Amino acid sequence: xxxxxxxxxxLVQPGGSLRLSCAASGFTFSDHYMDWVRQAxxxxxxxxxxxxxxxxxxxxxxxxxxxxxxxxSRDDSEKSLYLQMNSLKTEDTAVYYCARxxxxxxxxxxxxxxxxxxxxx
Amino acid sequence: DIQMTQSPxxxxxxxxxxxxxxxxxxxxISSALNWYxxxxxxxPKLLIYAASSLQSGVSSRFSGSGSGTDFTLTISxxxxxxxxxxxxxxxxxxxxxxxxxxxxxx
Numbered sequence: 001x002x003x004x005x006x007x008x009x010x011l012v013q014p015g016g017s018l019r020l021s022c023a024a025s026g027f028t029f030s031d032h033y034m035d036w037v038r039q040a041x042x043x044x045x046x047x048x049x050x051x052x053x054x055x056x057x058x059x060x061x062x063x064x065x066x067x068x069x070x071x072x073s074r075d076d077s078e079k080s081l082y083l084q085m086n087s088l089k090t091e092d093t094a095v096y097y098c099a100r101x102x103x104x105x106x107x108x109x110x111x112x113x114x115x116x117x118x119x120x121x
Numbered sequence: 122d123i124q125m126t127q128s129p130x131x132x133x134x135x136x137x138x139x140x141x142x143x144x145x146x147x148x149x150i151s152s153a154l155n156w157y158x159x160x161x162x163x164x165p166k167l168l169i170y171a172a173s174s175l176q177s178g179v180s181s182r183f184s185g186s187g188s189g190t191d192f193t194l195t196i197s198x199x200x201x202x203x204x205x206x207x208x209x210x211x212x213x214x215x216x217x218x219x220x221x222x223x224x225x226x227x
Contacts, residue, residue, distance in 0.1 A: 035216065045157075045208055102170070107212055108216075
């Protein structure tokens with residue numbers, strides 16, 4: 001059974017940092033592109049970051065809203081995905097989901113349960 | 122950049138109704154369009170991929186159509202468990218979601 005379990009969310013002050021983790025199981029993690037998608041309270045879904053697999057040189061993409069502040073990474077040996085979030089702003093408050101991308105990012109077929117990040121003073 | 126416009130933003134319907142949600146891309150995205158269902162407090166669930174392919178385990182009352190710039194998600198006979206928010210997402214380029222359509226009970 002495919003499982004994605006996020007952790008690391010919490011309350012952080014504006015300008016602070018936080019590192020999210022996503023533990024994967026039930027599939028060959030190293031084969032897949034992995035993504036982070038967030039959802040601000042009462043708002044829609046916003047894709048924020050992607051990391052490709054080793055075969056595609058672990059290249060990354062970011063949404064403009066987080067580029068330069070957030071860094072996506074992965075550890076295939078640990079079957080884990082990470083999101084390092086720096087210079088956090090109040091508008092980064094959201095539930096953060098990790099998602100498995102099918103094939104070359106065609107669609108998101110499995111999602112974690114999400115972890116809430118609150119940026120507030 | 123590609124823009125995704127989903128409509129309506131919300132609708133009210135009754136059990137048994139046929140419901141149609143549309144998604145329009147600002148440029149052609151071929152068939153690289155997916156649909157998700159999200160219930161409150163839950164992660165999104167994939168319903169339809171590649172515009173018209175039904176994800177395994179998803180009820181056949183859900184269907185998708187379209188290509189190029191105009192796409193449709195249809196629920197043939199709305200069931201109580203279908204009251205939720207639906208999102209389209211293009212995968213032609215950097216992933217982008219539509220604004221969502223909330224399906225409410227009439």
